[in-house]
Amino acid sequence: MNNWHNSQMPQNGSVIQVTSRLSVMLLLAVLLMSIVVERSNTSEQLTVTVFTDRQSYGPSELVTITGQVLDGSMQGVSLASVSIQANDPTGNPIHVALVISAADGGYSDQFTTPSGPVNGAYSVYVTATKPGYGTASGQITCTIIPEFPAAHLPWVMLLLALVLSLTAGRRKLESS
C-alpha cells in the first residue's frame, strides 16, 4: 500500500517579524525552563533526565539536548534507546531523533533552530527504553525568540517616545 503526503517548506514570513516586534520585550522577561522527570518505583524501571544547554535561543542557533538514563540505584544505564521529539509552541513537531545512551547513561542530540521560528515556548519530550526495564519519560521547555530586525529599531524608539510624551502630557493635564 502506498501513502502520499504533501508538505510545503516554510518560508521566512513577514507575519513572524510583526509578531516579534510586538512581543519581544515580553518574551525577554519571561524565559521558561522546566524539567519534568518521571522516576520509577522499582529497580527495574528507568529514570531519564533531559536538559537544554540554554533557556532561550535565537534563530539559526544550535540547540544541544543532553541527559542521562539511570536505573533504580541511580546508576547510568548504557545502550538505552532515547526517543526525542521537539514541538513548537503550536504543538507541531519540528525535530525528532533516536539516540543510544553511552556507558555512563549519558546521551545528547543537536539541531539548529529554524531561521524563521514560531515565537514562544518549545517543548522537548524524551522516552527512554531498554529491554528488561520499564519505560521512563521526561520533558523540558525552552524559548525560541525570533530575531529582532535592527532595521525596525528606530520605529520602536519613536513609538516608545510617543508613549512617554503622551503619558507626560496626561500627567501635566491632571496636575493642572
Add this chain to the structure above:
Amino acid sequence: MPADKKTTTSNVTAADPLSADATEGFVLKVEPSLHTVHHLKNGKTRSAPYAVQVKALSGFRGEVGLAVQGAPPDSLALFNPQRGVPKPVFVSVLKIFVPSSTPAGVYDLKIIGASGSYVRTATTTLIVEGEPSPSTTPQKQSRLQVTVSTDKESYQAGEPVMISGYVTLGASLSVGNANVSLTILDPAGETIHIASVTTDEVGSYSENFTLSSNAMEGTYTVYSAASLPGYSQTVATVTFVVGQSQIPSVRIVDVSVTLLNDTLSSEFRPGETVVIWTAVNSTGADLLNGNTWIEVLDPKYSPVTVIVVVVTISAGAQERIGIHVILASDAAIGTYTIKVLVSDGPILAGGKFLDAKETSFVVLSEEDQTTTTTQIITTSEIATTGNSTTLVQTTTTETTVTETSSSETTTIETSTV
C-alpha cells in the same frame, strides 16, 4: 544546450574479481566505467552520476548496503538508495559531488556491496579536469556512521544468526579498520552475546552466533557501536524475533529520493519537489497506528519540515510511504539530511522509536546547469521453449546527464531468467 547523445548497452558482467567469481549471493555492476568532470570558472560544484546495479544470484534476497572508496577527499558521495533488496535486481544511483576545490586527477572508485558474508566490489573511474578554485559549497563527510542488519528478521531457537554491516564517513565513504562492538540483548534485557570486530578493507564487518536451543521467545536487540580514532562513537541498532513476539519488530528497509516522475535523483534546485519514499517491515506483532516520521534538515542541520504519517503495519507485511516536500524558492544551497523514524506512538505520549534511517540529497543553485535523471524500466515476458515456460525479466536503467555543452545517456540492460 544538449549537443550530442551517446548510448551504450552492455550485459551484466562483473567488473571486479570479487564479483566475477560469484556464484551465489549477488553481483555488482557500475556504469559508466569512466566519468570526466571539468571544473567551471564560477566555482560551482559539479556532479558525476553512476548507476550501480545489484543482481541477485540463486534466489538471494538479502539486504545489500552500498559504499564507495577512492572518491576525492573533499567530495560528497551519495547513493540513492543507500541499500536495497534485489528482487532480483535493484539499481542505485551513486552521485559524486565534486567541489571546485578538488585537485585535478584520476580517481579510481571502488563500489562496495555488502550483505552478511557476501562482499562484492566493482570499479569505475572519475577524472577531474581543470584548475581547482575555492569552493562555494563545501561538502563535509566527517560524521562516522555504522549500519547493522541480520540475515533474517525472525529465527527459531537453535538457529545461527549472522550480523553484518559497514562503517562509513558521512553517508557513503567506507572506512576500513574501524572497531565495532556488538551486543545482543534478549527480550528480558540479558546479554546473550558480545563481540568485538574490525571492519575489513572495504569497511564491512560480520559476526555469527547461534541461538541456544532454549532461547527465549520474543524480540531481541542488536547494538553495534563503531569507533575510530578522531571521531565520535556512533551506535546503530536492529531487532529480530525468535519464535513468537508480542511486540512489533520494525525495520525501515528502504529510503529513496525521486523526482515527481518517479526517477531516482539526489540533486535538486530551489523550488523543485523532492519525493521521499520509505518502506517499512514489521515482524513479531502488528504495529497498530504506528507513526512514520520524516524529517528534512537543511545544510545547517536546521529542521525544515517534519511529517508524521500514521499507518498500521501488519506482522509480515511491508508498508510503502511516499511524501512530497516542495523546496522553497530561497532554499539554502548544500547537503540536506532526511531522517526516517518509526515509532509506536507520539513520543510526547510515551511512544518510542523502533527504527531509524538516514539519507541525503543536495540542493544546488539554479546556475548549476547539470541535471541527471535515471529511469528504471522493468519488463516481464513469458518465453516458451518446447515444454518449458520461462519468465524473463528485463531491467533497463537509463541515466541521462545534461550539461550546458553536452548530453550523455548510459543504458544498462539486464535479463534475468
